Amino acid sequence: MRTQSIDVRARSEADPGIIFELLTATESWPAWTPFDASHREQEGESGGDSLGSIRVLRSGPVRTREQVIELVPGRRFSYTMLSGMPLRGYRADVDLEPAGPGTAIRWHATFTTKIPGTGWFFRRVLTGYIRRCAKGLAAHAEALARASG
Secondary structure (H helix, E strand, O other): OEEEEEEEEEEEOOOOOHHOOOOOOOOHHHHHHHOOEEEEEEEEOOOOOOOOEEEEEEEEEEEEEEEEEEEOOOEEEEEEEEEEOOOOEEEEEEEEEEEEOEEEEEEEEEEEOOOOHHHHHHHHHHHHHHHHHHHHHHHHHHHHHHHHH
């Protein structure tokens, strides 16, 4: 099966630290993503949403389980999908780069599918979904930054 790639970019006027805090707070995801609900299934090595934590995200009837596999404070948040979609080897990295008075966000993912011939479909659907997540993250972080003054 061919590896599928997704690469979405967004920009936020918020500081990378604020954006990173949102990424590492499972309970915040429904506020800025299309997910209806989220909860932590397992705490990470250092408690909470730290390295190794497992979270469950729900969007309509779809429930995905994801594990945090890399954290670089203010720079990178990475996770793998453990279950919930017919995909193999799904890994996503959200890279944050200071950009003037704000942050450049790059959300990129790779995966293969379990069902032959469906790669294009999942790439299209997930690209739209990730685009909504990245734009929501950027906007929500900006609103938080403005509110905190």
